[in-house]
Amino acid sequence: MGIGSFTLTNADPSIYWVALNAAPIGDILKVRIADLKDKTLHLEAEEPIGDYPDLIAMAESGECEFLAPLRLDFTVAREFDHIRAAGRVETLVKVPCARCLTNFQVTIDSSFTVFYTKSVEPLDEEVELAEEDLISKSYEGEEIDFAPEVAEQVILEIPFKPLCREDCKGLCSNCGANLNDTACSCDRSEGSFKFNALKGLKIDK
DSSP states (O other): OOSOEEEEESOOTTSOOOOGGGSOTTOTTEEEHHHHTTOOEEEEEEEOGGGOHHHHHHHHTTSOEEOSOEEEEEEEEEETTEEEEEEEEEEEEEEEOTTTOOEEEEEEEEEEEEEEEETTOOOOTTSOTTOTTEEEEEEOSSEEEOHHHHHHHHHHHSOSSOOSSTTOOOBOTTTOOBTTTOOOOOOOSHHHHHHHHHTTOOOOO
16 A cells, blocks of 8 residues: 545645645655644544554564554644644554464554644643643644654554453463463473473583
8 A cells, every 4th residue: 555545624725734645655644833723624544554664663573463554533723832633543453462372453443632832832721631641742843743643652552462362371381282272281280390390400410
């Protein structure tokens, strides 16, 4: 898949998300601050994983395999002295179970709100700082690139120690059999494991 496709709704023509076929990779989720004015921008987009270096790195390291592009739904608006971006990102990944190593699918679905302020300026007092899932970040220059935040949200949602199921039995530490699929004949008692650990131990006299 090439550059992602997207749809704008309730958008003033002066407000832009870089146009489809004209946008270099990584520019799809950039917005000019001056163009926001006092209107809300709504964006629905589908982005290929190839536009996100951090996600590519995860896939190449074997941590996961992305089975679908990123599906994005954003609203962006100027509020007081900051920019509020409320978004949702969805995708589908395949990950190896931490116990039995079997690959299984996990749906990623993350909703979040980010308040962007110029440089290190504090948020306006009228902003509800106790809002659930609130993230506050600063920006420099005349535009904000939302791509890093999207990638971060996806990474945070991928389980650190994924389990294919709550009661996964894992692998036999002796023969390596997947205990979810078969019952091996190994003695897995605590005493047996301790004894096996001593096998092959040589003591110099």
